[in-house]
Amino acid sequence: MARDSLARNSVLIMASTVGTGGLGYLYWMVAAREVPGIEIGTATALISAATVISMVANLGIGHMFIQRLPASEAPQWSRIVSAGLLVGCLVTAGAAGAAVVALPGLAGNFAFLTGPAAAAGLVATAVALTASTLLDYVYVAHRASHGMLWRNLSLAGGKVLALAALTAAGMTTAVAVVLAWTVPSLLVTAYTLRRGLPRLRPGCRLRGTGVGAELPFVRRSLTGHHLVNLCQAGPSAVLPVLVTARLGTAENAHFYVAWMTASVLFMVSPAVASALYAERTNAAEARSASLPRAALVVLVVIGLPALVLFLFGGRILALFSPAYEAGGGLLLKLLVLAAIPDAITNLAVAHWRSQGALARCVRLNLVMAAVCLTLTWVWLPSAGIEAAGLAWLAGQTAGALGVAGYALRRRRQRRLSALRRLPSGRTPRVPRPHRPSSHPAAFPGRTALPFRRQTRRSARHTRPRSRSWRVP
Numbered sequence: 001m002a003r004d005s006l007a008r009n010s011v012l013i014m015a016s017t018v019g020t021g022g023l024g025y026l027y028w029m030v031a032a033r034e035v036p037g038i039e040i041g042t043a044t045a046l047i048s049a050a051t052v053i054s055m056v057a058n059l060g061i062g063h064m065f066i067q068r069l070p071a072s073e074a075p076q077w078s079r080i081v082s083a084g085l086l087v088g089c090l091v092t093a094g095a096a097g098a099a100v101v102a103l104p105g106l107a108g109n110f111a112f113l114t115g116p117a118a119a120a121g122l123v124a125t126a127v128a129l130t131a132s133t134l135l136d137y138v139y140v141a142h143r144a145s146h147g148m149l150w151r152n153l154s155l156a157g158g159k160v161l162a163l164a165a166l167t168a169a170g171m172t173t174a175v176a177v178v179l180a181w182t183v184p185s186l187l188v189t190a191y192t193l194r195r196g197l198p199r200l201r202p203g204c205r206l207r208g209t210g211v212g213a214e215l216p217f218v219r220r221s222l223t224g225h226h227l228v229n230l231c232q233a234g235p236s237a238v239l240p241v242l243v244t245a246r247l248g249t250a251e252n253a254h255f256y257v258a259w260m261t262a263s264v265l266f267m268v269s270p271a272v273a274s275a276l277y278a279e280r281t282n283a284a285e286a287r288s289a290s291l292p293r294a295a296l297v298v299l300v301v302i303g304l305p306a307l308v309l310f311l312f313g314g315r316i317l318a319l320f321s322p323a324y325e326a327g328g329g330l331l332l333k334l335l336v337l338a339a340i341p342d343a344i345t346n347l348a349v350a351h352w353r354s355q356g357a358l359a360r361c362v363r364l365n366l367v368m369a370a371v372c373l374t375l376t377w378v379w380l381p382s383a384g385i386e387a388a389g390l391a392w393l394a395g396q397t398a399g400a401l402g403v404a405g406y407a408l409r410r411r412r413q414r415r416l417s418a419l420r421r422l423p424s425g426r427t428p429r430v431p432r433p434h435r436p437s438s439h440p441a442a443f444p445g446r447t448a449l450p451f452r453r454q455t456r457r458s459a460r461h462t463r464p465r466s467r468s469w470r471v472p
Helices: 005-034 037-057 061-068 074-106 110-113 118-141 143-167 176-198 211-223 225-246 249-266 268-279 291-315 322-337 339-354 358-383 386-420
Strands: none
Touching: 005 037, 005 074, 005 143, 005 176, 005 249, 037 074, 037 110, 037 118, 037 176, 037 225, 037 249, 061 074, 061 211, 061 225, 074 110, 074 118, 074 211, 074 386, 110 118, 110 225, 110 291, 118 143, 118 176, 143 176, 143 211, 176 322, 225 249, 225 268, 225 358, 225 386, 249 322, 249 339, 249 386, 268 339, 291 322, 322 339, 322 386, 339 358, 339 386, 358 386
16 A cells, blocks of 8 residues: 555545544534533534535635646745635635624524624634645645644644633633634644645745736636535535524534534545545556545445444444434434445546546536435424435435436447447448258258268369470
């Protein structure tokens, strides 16, 4: 695996996401034991809203990093990263400010955003998420996922320590949960900008100049990769917001814990897909980054965890409290089943993205997002939080069936095109079977007579038998 760049970077990205998920699991376990459920529901609603805002406002700059950074010299590299981070964070801050004004009027369950502390927390959390996400893409672009691993583990560990310190000091409100989530992210981001990036790319200097020269590339990424990202990852970020809007913050706490537990599976295929796309943008590694090998990596990694979560997921949720097991046990099973079609669609989108077929990626993800979000909104009042799991499974299954249908249609088209390339447009001639050595009996009851092969004998003389030809 050390020589296999695709497998190595896939494993490192997955280790980063799984390690972050494991520490995040510990984080929410501490929160569930120390903070009241209603306060956790408020904090998760704010963090979910910040995640949606960050996803919408990062403008697809991360995939622009993957495309442009590996072949850039140090001055151009510095300009690309500086402009991408600055534009992404500024747009995120503006979108978060607009959400502070709009969300309380659209959904009464978001009335807590009218307070100045919650409003500031939403803006800070969204900006921190955008900066952290874009820095992850910088490491993925250089296939230096080990730096991303240590950065994210430090960030997640800092969150757990910060929450433990705040709750030990007597802070058991949603403010403590949001502070412990956001402040370590800002600190690790600052350290990465100061120390991590110069080690990754010697000679780089991050500056605020040169943004105007990068805006055309950002615009191109916005109309291409960003639409793919929004349609692909948007439903997973919007689901907690819909649960809060339809059922309230208390139900959202149960949903968020189950969703966070199942996200260990949902992190694997996007990690391998990102590594696959990064490998294919590098000409030296493009041949080794094959789709079957990427699918094998996903299958090996998610097989055992999926089985464990499906069989013992309720007991895992009970570690938070018995109420979380009763409220999210069935939801967790539905989410585990959805991990299989989710992996199929993620790898298909990465494959098509590397081929430049962005419109096809958008269409597939848009269908899945429409199915998932529409069914969630309709089913939530009557079916509870399990409706979100059913809708997610339905959307991913529809996408996997679409991928299978497209693959079958492409195979049929390749066969037809191969037949059309034959001379005169005819099908290849099939050789005749060997002729039998005997003919059928002419009369009933008589045996068939063997054929006598007629051969043409050569003449005895090659010259006419005439005296006139004889030599005297």
